[in-house]
Amino acid sequence: MSQIENENKTGSSAIPKQGRRFDPIQRFLLSNEFGLIVLIVVFAIIFSTVSPMFLSKFSLYALGRTSAVNIMIGFSMMIVIVTGGLNLAVGAIGVCAAMAGGWLMQAVGLHWLPALMGGLAIGGLLGAVNGVLIVRSGLHSFVITLATMSIMFGVMIFLTQAESYREISPAFTAFGRMKLWGVIPPMLLVTIGIGILLWVLFVYSSLGRQILAAGASPAAAELSGIHVDRMIVWCHGLSGVLAGVAGFMLVSRTGAAIPSMAGQLGQDWLLPAFLAPVLGGTLLTGGRVSVLGTLLGGFLVTMLTSGLLLMQVGAFWMQTYLGLLLLLAVLLDLARRSYLSRNKLV
């Protein structure tokens, strides 16, 4: 559809002259995030009707754990998409951070906490290196992170000779298998906690606002006194740290730091990485972000996959159904939005 008509949708609302007034709650009900919540509820009802096991404790626990990681990967990408760039190296950095942590625990013998910190620092450092290369070279983040994905992953494989680190502190691995009240994986709480921090960053902090401005319009931001380059480096650094967090979640879950945990070159992470923020309403062109949206988007996709697995739809055809379901989901949301805008509700 044309951008022209899209204009109508982006308008936020308040005090029309004819006297309709939207309070914050109503605004939320009209938002993208609410749309996702509706979709999640609708699909949850469908899945649990078709397969009651969907709501079993184990199934919910497993869903929570998988989505915790997918959402975290989504956050890691989101923070770079905000700048109008992208980070193909999320997976590579996540694995490097986790492997560094594994090495610190196993080979150096550190306690898990400093090892974790060390690993995250490596993640942040690698991310920042990407940022600096992008800013200095003036090349698009796509090419830079494409190259560094290969380099970082390659160095890691060379140094480790593709061997895993298994001597992970039991305290740390226990975390990945812990259940709170029988259903809640603590990892999900970590993800939500980090989500809240990110939300505060973008909504309440000067830094977050500057990042958004730099992402939406670098020229305008620069002329308004924002160090656009610095923001880009920051975001890539933070993206690296978050990728590291996702990596450590997998370490804690699998009880080992393994080079293949994100696939060849870390590419397995790319899909959840993009899907969660984009479904959540983060603009690929930068400058607009929804932390809650990313969280819900990541959850929705994980849920669709796990629902389909449970429904045992035709073995090899499953991907087809997943794709159709995804289309159905976005079309449903589109219908919701166009209904609202036809009736001038938005």
Place this chain on the structure above:
Amino acid sequence: MKREFLKQDWFGPFIVTLLAIVIVGALKPSFLSPFNIQILLLAISVNALVAFSQMVIIAIGQMNLSVGAIGGLAAISFAGMMEIWGLPWPLAAVLSLGIGLFAGLTNGLLCAYTGISAFVITLATLSVFKGINLGITEAQPFYDVPEVVKWLGNATMVGPIPWLVVPFALSAIALWYLLFRLPLGRSVLAVGGNTHAAELSGISVPWIVVFAHSVSGLLAALAGIMLVARLQLGQPSIGDDWLILSFAAPIIGGAILTGGRVSVGGTCCGVAIVAIITQVLVLFNIDPFLVQVVLGGLILWAVSVNRIREVREQRKAAAGAS
């Protein structure tokens, strides 16, 4: 006139390609042996179509994540129709191209008339197309590829130039002519350059989006079919690795991800650079554990050589102005 030449988008990547050929050729003379040139051209021919398929979508400022899935589907359809239905290969090829076109058309219609970002749409259709592929093949290849097709995939025309260069060269020329000489192609780039302005000027944006996606689907299918000829079997995993290359080559070739600017020549050079790098890794017997590091390093080298040239051009222009 000479200055104009230097300013072309493809010029930088072209220099990098030349440099790479000269350096590698000097260090390893076997690099320039006819057989190796043939291998290189084969790789370039197929990969260039993959890159073109994405380039057309980059031109309108969108992304097509489903290029590989479309290519894979066309590939197994091609091989499958010959093996199961016993269709003659030209008919199977045309039908498979039709499948690619249809897949692209579907992408285009969904993007144009729902307003949902192409990223999400093509991600979903990627899953649909790949699922159909796996559903049909159950991950088993089709083996009965007629000898003619196998021959086409490997035979050479003159000297070391393989037949597969023909569809590649024709597509390249057609695309160049379309994008830079025909009003339709200019409209494609206009939509990428500024969708809103294009619409206000009376260009039918939805139709252009549908058109670009259809072309993209067609090119991806062509690449898939060519791969069947080259690999001599219908592998269901054809296309799985295309995504990154499909973006990397046009971007190395000077395309801008936000749309409106692509270069056919540059994209070809981008493909050539990637192919040469791949060969270098083999020719110089790089430790397998270091291959990825060297690969990344070479990509950085290639893009920064180009970038340094650009910066120098800009400086010169600025100096000339004062």
Place this chain on the structure above:
Amino acid sequence: MSNPVFEATDVTKVFPGVLALDKVGLSLSPGSIHALLGENGAGKSTLIKIMTGVHRPDGGLMSLDGKPFSPHTPRDAISSGVGVVHQERNLIPQFSIAENIFLERLSTTPFKKIDYPNLYAEAQKWLDLLEIDARPETQVDKLNVARMQLVEIAKALSLDTRILLLDEPTASLTQHETETLFGILNRLRQDGASLVFVSHKLEEVQEICDRVTVLRDGHNACESRSLTGLDRQDIVRLMIGRSEQIPQWSQRDNSGHNVALDVQNVATQDGHRNISFQLRKGEVLGLYGLVGSGRTELAKALIGAGKVTSGDILINGEKASISSVADALHNYSIGYVSEDRKGEGLILIHSILENAGITVWKRLMNAIGLVTDGKVESAVDPVLKKLEVRTPSLRQIVGNLSGGNQQKVSVAKWLAANVKILIVDEPTVGVDIKTKAYVHELIRELSDAGTSILLITSDMPEMVTVADLILVMDEFELRGEIVNDRNYDAVSERIMHHIHGSTEEAAE
């Protein structure tokens, strides 16, 4: 009077939270230039967008030649013979001037090869007619604002439509280019075309228009009246409901004040040479020049967005080396209001609050770097109120505001920044007369309070109203300095003398 070519009755348009048009009527007769006036946000552009198929009306009827007219897309409008120059620029940045002018008509069929030599030749005709000093094959993103505007106009004119809508076509043009344009418009009128002309410059309206429709708050304050017999004050009253107050500003002598910004012999990468001037505390220093004379580039070089290649910049007597705008703002307290609100001034996808607050976040944040919307709001609200930004809420997306209201936000964010030195570049482009007066007042208040202001404007009356001292720039060099005694004719003549004097010298 002949039958109307176009008629609109009871046209209504609702945006989320905004009733933009409320039963608006308009009728156009052949061979006339129709002024469409109103304050910022009155609904002028909305009406034009409805007439050209960009927006669909929520109510009302339109007719063309007596037949119902309801364009669904811009394409429909063009093919029905309605051409338009929109208020916002709409060019394909990567394309040449010629391609932009003939964008959708590059060839008769999509598969017929484009004849570039012919295309360039055709485009050259329009460039000549509008006196655009550029080659048809030049890529438009290399042009400055004024030239882009002229290309837009060329594009609309070249459609050769019977109805031509011009939404603030002269906003970023200087007098000279405006006169050229008026010559062409007059000819079109004689040929029987119907033109709609939107402008906030009432002198222009009085010079060229014969009929007028005024919108106020989305409804007709008057509909298709003849302009004869209406004087400036009548029009102003129709627009804002009261008459215009023209402030008489006393002359100030700042020569005793400290020098806040001392530019000594500066040269820049863009080609400025020997630029020297002093800006004193509390002074408004005007910088006048024709389009393309290099004022914007100088301003950008001063605030660290361009490169100074030699010479010194002293701030409060101390040598400054400014490396970025952030540096200028935070370390030297210098701000810059950009002339290009869409590209550099505003973040269109962000809200008013976000845009206006961008310069104050750092100042307002607490120890751990947090800033609340409340705090930002209380910092920017007074300025936004003063400028009467017309919006349903501060959370409105700036891109949804009317052009003039966008401009207000772009100025407001710097007025809120509390800087000691402020460079304002074309601050009132597209701003209505009432708000223009407020902007001038604010500039005056700021300078009275000790802020030093460098005012770049191509609007001669504005220059004469506001500046204390005027520098004249031409071809990247300063040609002279004029003390503004607020005598419009005398001052403008001296300015023009400096400029033309210099070109004559160069010609010798």
Place this chain on the structure above:
Amino acid sequence: DSSTRVALVPGGPHPYFAAWELAGKDAAKDFGLGAADYKVPQKWELSLQNQMLESLVTQGYNAFLVFPGDPVGTVAIADELAATGAPVMALAGCLKDPSQAVFCMGTDTGNSAYLGTQELLKVLPKGAKIAHFTGFLVDPNTQLRIDAVEKAASEGGAEVVQVIADIDAPEPAEEKINAYLAAHADDVDGIITTAWVPAVVASNALRKIGDKRIKMVGIDHDEVVLGAIKDGYVHGTMLQNPYGQGYLGSYAADRLRSGCTVKDDAPFKSIALTDKFIDSGTVFAGADAVDNYVSSMQNITKEIFDGFEDTYLNCG
């Protein structure tokens, strides 16, 4: 018995595992199982396999035959599966000890590569130069294979002149193998491939060159490889026994569910990854054996099956 529901889960879609489907069906029929279903993760991704295994638990499967997406990375999920009381076996590839898997049944990949290389050296002159094409480096089997080939070569007085890895996908394999042969065909006497796709691609490449001077030993039973062996372009292939794995695994799972336990002194083999290894059989098939490779694998399967309960299980 009919309460046993076995899930056979490969690492992702791959032709190697296709035989598991049939094997599961046959086993379900032969032993009266409730189900022995072949469940394929849609992509070759560790996390997807994990998600699928979790889902299978929810769906009520109670015995798992899993090709570990990663020998270490799959240990945790295998432990979790075992914790539900289900017997878990690693199939076709092993988990790295320690793990809760009752045993691993599959090909000793290192040994297979070693034997394959020896077969190759038999038809090469002394001091031959060989190239090794193998799979993804992130797969630790790859390292084992590289080492085994190296070991066999040096014992046999040959030299491994090049290792090309990360090519278990058609396009990169095609590009790299052909590029290698284009430049170095004259410098090499033999090729050993230790992953499915490289074997296929290298077979085709040798057919293309056509001089039969370069000898090659491949892996697995892809038609292309078998055809090339018949036509003399390839010396032979190292067969594995996926059908047998699926069949025997389903059987063992059922026995374990009906009260049998693994003998403490079961004669497991030790390989690099685990000490509880059952070799599902590796045979070299040359031109003389390709036609009846199915029956030779069936023989091995039958042989293992006949002695299985006595050898490995305590069924009280």
